[in-house]
Amino acid sequence: MSARGTVFRETLLGRVRLDGEDRERPVRLDLVARADAVVLPHRTTRAELTGRVRIAGRADDAEAAGELEIAPLTRRRIRYRLTFTLEGRRLELDGWKSLTPARPVTSMTVLPYSLYEKGRPAGSGTLRFPLGTQLLPFLASFRFPRPSTPDPGRHLAPRWVGEPGRTEVWYTTLTDPATGTGVWLHHEVVAPTDGSAAHAHGWAAVFPQDGPVRHARFGPVPVTESPDGFTADGVRVAPGTLSGSAGPVTWSLTETPQGAPVHTFPRWSWRHPWLPASHMLPASRCRYTGTVRYGDEELRLDDAFGASARIYGHGNAQRWGWLHADLGDGDILEIVAARSTRPGLDRLPPLVFLRLLHGGRTWPRRAERTAVGWAGAGRFTADLALPRWQVTGRAGLRRIRVTVTQPPERTLALDYTDPDGSAAVCRNSESADAEITLERWWGRWRPEAHWRLAGTAHAEVGER
Numbered sequence: 001m002s003a004r005g006t007v008f009r010e011t012l013l014g015r016v017r018l019d020g021e022d023r024e025r026p027v028r029l030d031l032v033a034r035a036d037a038v039v040l041p042h043r044t045t046r047a048e049l050t051g052r053v054r055i056a057g058r059a060d061d062a063e064a065a066g067e068l069e070i071a072p073l074t075r076r077r078i079r080y081r082l083t084f085t086l087e088g089r090r091l092e093l094d095g096w097k098s099l100t101p102a103r104p105v106t107s108m109t110v111l112p113y114s115l116y117e118k119g120r121p122a123g124s125g126t127l128r129f130p131l132g133t134q135l136l137p138f139l140a141s142f143r144f145p146r147p148s149t150p151d152p153g154r155h156l157a158p159r160w161v162g163e164p165g166r167t168e169v170w171y172t173t174l175t176d177p178a179t180g181t182g183v184w185l186h187h188e189v190v191a192p193t194d195g196s197a198a199h200a201h202g203w204a205a206v207f208p209q210d211g212p213v214r215h216a217r218f219g220p221v222p223v224t225e226s227p228d229g230f231t232a233d234g235v236r237v238a239p240g241t242l243s244g245s246a247g248p249v250t251w252s253l254t255e256t257p258q259g260a261p262v263h264t265f266p267r268w269s270w271r272h273p274w275l276p277a278s279h280m281l282p283a284s285r286c287r288y289t290g291t292v293r294y295g296d297e298e299l300r301l302d303d304a305f306g307a308s309a310r311i312y313g314h315g316n317a318q319r320w321g322w323l324h325a326d327l328g329d330g331d332i333l334e335i336v337a338a339r340s341t342r343p344g345l346d347r348l349p350p351l352v353f354l355r356l357l358h359g360g361r362t363w364p365r366r367a368e369r370t371a372v373g374w375a376g377a378g379r380f381t382a383d384l385a386l387p388r389w390q391v392t393g394r395a396g397l398r399r400i401r402v403t404v405t406q407p408p409e410r411t412l413a414l415d416y417t418d419p420d421g422s423a424a425v426c427r428n429s430e431s432a433d434a435e436i437t438l439e440r441w442w443g444r445w446r447p448e449a450h451w452r453l454a455g456t457a458h459a460e461v462g463e464r
Contacts, residue, residue, distance in 0.1 A: 006035045006047070007360060009141035011134050012111060016055060016125030026056040027125060029082075032360055033068050038144060044071040049082055050360075053093070059086040066092075072099050080111065092116045095127070105131075143361070153239030155261060155282035156229040158189070159273070159312045165193040165419045167315055170230045170237045172255070173324060173430050173458040174288050174306025180455050181299055182207035182430025183292055183306075184215075184412075185244075185251065187230045187237055189223055193420040198223045200232035204249040205412055206294045207431040209455060213412045214294045216247030237308075242290075251292045253301065255308065259284030264334050264353050266367045270312070276340045277313025284332045284357055306458070307332075315418035316426075316462060318346055321384045321391070323404055324458040325434050327451045332357040333436060335391055335402065337382035341464075352380035352391055356400065358438070358449065364395040384461050386427060387411070397441045398448065404459045405433040416462070426462035431455045 010031050015024040031051035039045045047068040053061045066082035069075075079096035095113025109131060115123035129138075160168045170187040184205040191198040201219030208214075221233045230237040235244030242253040262281040263270060269278040288304040305326050317338035325333040337350040351371040356363045364370060370393055373379040380393025391402040406429040416424045434457035440448040 004038050004144040006033075006037065006039045006045070007141075007143040007145060008033055008138065010129065010138055012127040013130055014111070014125055014127035016115070016123055018055075018058070018115070018123040019121065024125070025058065027127065028052075028054045029064075029127065031064075031068075031082075034360065035070075039070055041072045042074070044069065044074045046070075049080070051082075053082065053084040055086065059084065061085045069096075076100070078108075080113065089117055089122075091122055153228065153282075155280065155310060156237065156239055157227060158225075158230070160189055160191060160198075162191075162198075164191050164195045165314055166191045167311070167313060167419055169311035170308065171311075172237075172242055172253075172286075172288075172306065172308040174286075174301070174304045175326075175430065175456045175458075176299060176301055176304045178302070179299070180209040180431065182456075182458065183251075183299070183301075183304075184428060184430045184458075185242060187232070187235060189230070190220075190417070190419055200224070200230070202232075202235065202246070203414065204244075204246045204251060204292075204294075205414075205428070205430070206249065206292060206299065207410060207412070207429065209431065213410065214249065215412055215414070216249045216294075218244065218246040242308075249292070249294045251290070253288050253290035253292070256287045256289075257283030258286060259330065259332070259357075262332070262334055262355055262357070262362075263367055264336050264355055273312055275313070276315075276317070276342055276345075277311060277338075279309065279311050279336050279353070281307050281309050281334065283307065285326060285330070315341070315420065315422070316416050316424040316464075317341065319350065319384055319461075319463045320426075321350070321382055321389055321404075321461045322459060323391075323402065323432075323434065325436065325451070325453055326456065327358070327436070327453075330357070331359070331451075333402070333451075337384065337391060349379075350382040350384060352382050352393065354380060354391065354393065354400070354402075356438070363398060369395050384463075386461050389461060399439050399441075399445065401437045403435045404457060406459055406461070407433075410455075422464070424462055424464050426460050428460035430458050432457040432459040434459070 012029040014027050016027045017024045033047040035047035049066040049068045053064045061084040064084035069079040076099045077096045082093040099107045109129040111127040168189045172185040174183050187202040199220035200223050203217040205215035224231045262284045264279040269275045292299040318341045320338035323335040334355045337352045339350045354370045370380040382391045388405045410431045411429040413427050434453040436451045438449040439445045
């Protein structure tokens with residue numbers, strides 16, 4: 001088993017006197033510490049610090065960064081070094097808690113510090129850890145993840161082993177930051193329920209900001225075995241590479257994964273395909289470089305953002321909605337809301353699977369929480385009408401509201417055929433709009449984060 005790391009959150013409150021001022025100002029630090037090892041008292045552990053620094057009337061920097069040295073026994077101190085911006089100036093906060101058995105509580109909660117600008121003193125103050133209000137959130141924030149290098153390639157290998165009545169999908173969606181153009185590459189293997197020969201097919205679609213959506217299909221053709229991805233009729237999906245052609249559309253892209261895999265459905269459903277389908281991202285986000293040609297136009301991509309995803313199951317849902325939203329700063333929102341065609345399940349409202357990666361954490365902690373709630377209560381809800389659809393729900397002390405808009409002129413309708421021969425239609429937009437509001441309960445609902453995406457959300461609604 002690989003070694004674990006440590007992640008925790010800490011809030012510090014206090015005062016500061018800046019050089020040149022004759023009074024103190026309130027200060028608040030909201031920090032996240034990430035270490036590559038489990039924090040233990042008998043050794044020195046260094047952690048990466050990120051977070052927000054607020055000085056009343058002078059500074060509010062949500063991108064502060066630095067280092068935390070945790071050495072309670074080896075050096076008898078916990079040292080904080082943090083760089084932040086104050087009115088265009090870069091300041092460094094340097095201070096440490098001096099630990100002593102004579103004053104265990106005070107020495108663990110009081111942080112004297114100094115501020116420096118280019119090595120020169122710029123102020124000083126004292127911060128305190130408020131035990132009464134922050135001890136429980138601090139203890140509850142501890143996580144011990146397994147540090148690992150993402151290997152999305154292992155999730156590209158085909159799952160289908162020849163059984164009838166299955167469908168398997170590799171798809172990629174991305175946005176060119178220079179032009180706002182969206183791209184959708186879809187690759188699919190369908191094994192009919194009647195036992196006839198499986199076939200491979202797919203399509204490519206381009207969503208320019210200032211023109212009509214362009215798309216073209218390839219296949220169907222016989223399935224070609226590929227141990228590391230998808231291969232059919234010159235179209236290829238392999239670790240780090242996407243290439244092929246469909247009618248007048250051709251593409252050659254390099255994919256650079258960033259982030260760990262994301263299982264939109266419960267992780268076990270990908271290993272054991274007992275559900276009608278399972279969905280996951282080999283990497284939470286990717287960057288793309290290369291070219292996409294459509295007609296007489298060429299789109300040159302340089303560090304475009306998006307992601308690839310995988311689906312394995314028995315066919316399409318009765319009705320479904322999907323969203324992939326790159327929120328910036330490594331934050332990602334992935335949603336699949338679907339009503340199954342299976343008897344009994346087809347009477348339920350759409351089940352929502354929502355995964356929000358925000359501030360280095362995934363919420364909710366369990367993928368099935370948003371779909372089943374607690375014994376059926378507290379499920380997230382989805383209203384899948386077009387051109388605007390919405391998902392809302394609450395888990396723990398947070399609640400979320402997601403509103404997606406797919407303008408008709410930026411939405412492409414395509415038909416699917418399931419293994420049993422039934423048909424479905426999806427309406428997809430790789431240049432959709434989205435508004436996401438995240439709130440947290442602190443005696444009342446208070447805003448925690450808000451994102452507004454204009455033309456960079458990837459979304460679709462499907463139905464029969």
